[in-house]
Amino acid sequence: MGKVIKYAKDNIDTDVILPGQYLKLHDYEDIAKHAMEGIDPEFHSKVKKGDFIVAGKNFGCGSSREHAPIALSHCGISAVLAISFARIFYRNSVDGAFLLPIEIDEQTYQKISNGDDLEVDTKKNEIKNLTKNETYKMKPFSEIVSKIIAAGGLFRYKPD
Amino acid sequence: MNITEKILARASGKTRVVPDDIVFANVDKAMIHDVSGPGVIKVFDKLKKEGIQVDKLWDPSKIWVAEDHFVPSAEKISAENIVKLSKFTKQYGIEKHFKYGMGQYGICHTLSHEEALVLPGEVYVGGDSHTNTSGALGTFACGLGHTDVAYVLLYGKIWFKVPETLYFKLNGKLPQNVMAKDYILKIIGDIGTDGAAYAAMQFGGTGISEMSVESRLTLTNMTTEAGAKNGIIEPDQKVFDYLAQRGAKNYSPIHGDRDAEFAKIYEYEASDLEPLVAKPYSPENIAPVRDVSGVDLDKSYIGSCTGAKYEDLEAAARILKSRKVKIRTEVVPAAISIYKKAMENGLISIFLDAGVTVGPPTCGACCGAHMGVLAKDEVCISTTNRNFPGRMGHIESKTYLASPLVAAASAITGKITDPRDL
Ligand code: SF4
Numbered sequence: 084m085g086k087v088i089k090y091a092k093d094n095i096d097t098d099v100i101l102p103g104q105y106l107k108l109h110d111y112e113d114i115a116k117h118a119m120e121g122i123d124p125e126f127h128s129k130v131k132k133g134d135f136i137v138a139g140k141n142f143g144c145g146s147s148r149e150h151a152p153i154a155l156s157h158c159g160i161s162a163v164l165a166i167s168f169a170r171i172f173y174r175n176s177v178d179g180a181f182l183l184p185i186e187i188d189e190q191t192y193q194k195i196s197n198g199d200d201l202e203v204d205t206k207k208n209e210i211k212n213l214t215k216n217e218t219y220k221m222k223p224f225s226e227i228v229s230k231i232i233a234a235g236g237l238f239r240y241k242p243d
Numbered sequence: 244m245n246i247t248e249k250i251l252a253r254a255s256g257k258t259r260v261v262p263d264d265i266v267f268a269n270v271d272k273a274m275i276h277d278v279s280g281p282g283v284i285k286v287f288d289k290l291k292k293e294g295i296q297v298d299k300l301w302d303p304s305k306i307w308v309a310e311d312h313f314v315p316s317a318e319k320i321s322a323e324n325i326v327k328l329s330k331f332t333k334q335y336g337i338e339k340h341f342k343y344g345m346g347q348y349g350i351c352h353t354l355s356h357e358e359a360l361v362l363p364g365e366v367y368v369g370g371d372s373h374t375n376t377s378g379a380l381g382t383f384a385c386g387l388g389h390t391d392v393a394y395v396l397l398y399g400k401i402w403f404k405v406p407e408t409l410y411f412k413l414n415g416k417l418p419q420n421v422m423a424k425d426y427i428l429k430i431i432g433d434i435g436t437d438g439a440a441y442a443a444m445q446f447g448g449t450g451i452s453e454m455s456v457e458s459r460l461t462l463t464n465m466t467t468e469a470g471a472k473n474g475i476i477e478p479d480q481k482v483f484d485y486l487a488q489r490g491a492k493n494y495s496p497i498h499g500d501r502d503a504e505f506a507k508i509y510e511y512e513a514s515d516l517e518p519l520v521a522k523p524y525s526p527e528n529i530a531p532v533r534d535v536s537g538v539d540l541d542k543s544y545i546g547s548c549t550g551a552k553y554e555d556l557e558a559a560a561r562i563l564k565s566r567k568v569k570i571r572t573e574v575v576p577a578a579i580s581i582y583k584k585a586m587e588n589g590l591i592s593i594f595l596d597a598g599v600t601v602g603p604p605t606c607g608a609c610c611g612a613h614m615g616v617l618a619k620d621e622v623c624i625s626t627t628n629r630n631f632p633g634r635m636g637h638i639e640s641k642t643y644l645a646s647p648l649v650a651a652a653s654a655i656t657g658k659i660t661d662p663r664d665l
Contacts, residue, residue: 094436094525096631103610103634106278107313107320109285121633141437144470145631146610147372149282149388169470170441171372175388179286227265227402237394238295242267242402 084213085133085161089197090122095138096145097172101154103146114150115157132159135203137195139165142184143172149179156181162203164210164221166192177228180236185210186222194219205232245408245503247443247475250383253497254366262407262506268383271365273395276309276351277321279370280328282389283396290393300335301399307339307360308332309351312606314343317613349578349604352376352548355384356460357578359489363478363496368395373548373628375466379459380486381478381496386467406472407506408443409434413450415513420662422558423458424550424626424646426450426511427465428519432529433509440470442506445499450513451476456485457554464549465628468526518661520624521644524632532649532661542623543568543654544635545647546575546602547609550626553581555647560590562651562662563597569657573615575602599654611635617642624653 099121119126142165162183200213234240255266313321341348363381377384466474518532576582607614617636630642652662
């Protein structure tokens with residue numbers, strides 16, 4: 084269970100998630116201190132373990148920096164719920180086992196508010212909104228993505 | 244099958260693939276730089292702790308390393324990353340390490356073509372989102388993150404979902420003062436920054452045959468800004484000649500089948516195109532230069548893998564010759580080989596006489612890292628590829644993306660200027 088930090092915007096890009104000047108950092112905790120600095124300088128201090136980010140379309144567009152999912156996951160974010168993701172951010176999240184990139188539809192995106200308590204069940208492909216007592220569908224992961232997630236990242240996954 | 248599908252089929256030992264198939268493709272070449280390299284090293288450290296073997300790479304001769312984002316080092320952490328990178332290449336026997344201050348070096352995507360490191364028909368992955376650039380040579384070229392690149396460096400293969408392909412057909416030759424940059428900005432404006440998400444963008448038509456290899460590289464470079472997995476162009480004699488001049492031989496190009504299928508076909512008339520800019524804060528925020536002409540500028544930047552190839556510098560020099568800049572202007576050639584050619588052909592003198600500062604090859608200002616970042620409220624016209632908030636410096640600075648001709652014309656007037664109006 085975790086709380087929602089909602090950014091009601093499309094195209095939240097990697098320069099916002101982890102600004103370019105911090106790309107030289109490689110210690111995961113150091114990187115995490117600057118998470119979302121481009122849009123929300125308070126983010127690092129308010130986020131708690133298990134929290135969720137909710138955003139619009141094309142989350143994580145921009146550069147290939149793995150710093151982006153690293154920063155979010157090391158702040159405690161367990162999943163990002165967005166209408167769609169940029170492909171490298173999506174891959175990095177899954178293959179590095181940093182966080183779950185969950186695709187939701189426009190309606191679900193509208194219904195979830197900042198501060199809501201959520202629970203995500205990837206077996207049932209369901210999102211429970213405990214604050215509003217509602218249940219939403221998430222888009223199921225593709226076969227390979229669910230296998231990699233289940234294995235705990237690309238390096239633990241054994242192709243058939 | 245189209246060219247992307249055929250390359251992925253060959254690389255994964257299949258006779259046929261269709262979009263959405265998952266393949267494990269054998270990789271021909273892989274690249275890391277001074278940001279993704281230390282990231283990969285970090286992944287290796289983590290794997291070691293988990294008991295996964297990392298003492299040998301799949302094939303050090305197929306891996307190459309660029310120093311570009313944070314050179315010359317402005318502070319200690321960047322300097323230490325370069326040391327880390329050097330230790331890594333030494334330890335694993337990687338010989339193609341292009342080092343700052345030791346002959347040829349430059350921006351990774353520029354080296355990939357300048358040094359013919361990546362060839363037609365190959366699968367090439369790099370730890371950088373603009374790895375797509377090399378697709379202009381008929382390569383499947385795709386950017387990946389640190390974990391994926393670490394996987395490739397160790398095992399020489401990686402999974403891909405076969406993308407569907409959007410085909411962009413350009414009819415006729417670009418008019419004078421219109422560059423490949425204007426064409427790709429037009430496309431991104433039309434389809435949006437997620438318009439090609441997860442898809443391949445293929446370019447063709449007579450307009451592409453007419454284009455130089457360097458111009459084509461501008462197109463594939465910015466497929467990333469439309470969210471594409473890769474950008475690609477069928478290789479032709481121009482590509483083969485370009486590579487032969489750089490000593491490349493023994494490769495087996497792939498061409499799409501005559502009955503290749505595309506998810507969607509877009510058609511453009513070259514004669515309809517005009518100089519464009521992408522306004523802050525998105526590459527899809529397109530306007531004709533003439534609609535925004537007169538916007539006051541603080542800086543003009545002619546640099547990056549997108550806009551500092553030799554041809555780009557030549558275009559800027561045509562405008563800057565015998566004129567003086569009115570705002571701070573930087574030309575940063577994308578590789579030493581380009582710098583040298585620009586020097587031999589008198590371009591550097593033209594820049595210096597115009598009052599421009601010419602810097603050493605680096606990503607520096609393009610990603611807001613160092614070497615000329617923007618202050619709050621500063622406005623810049625730039626030949627780079629991204630203008631998200633904070634991309635080139637302060638979160639409230641503003642970047643307009645444009646061609647080298649537009650960036651140079653604007654440097655002369657200090658306001659956004661269409662080269663046709665100079
Ligand atoms: S020049 Fe800019 S876009 Fe190109 S690789 Fe460097 S940072 Fe990336």
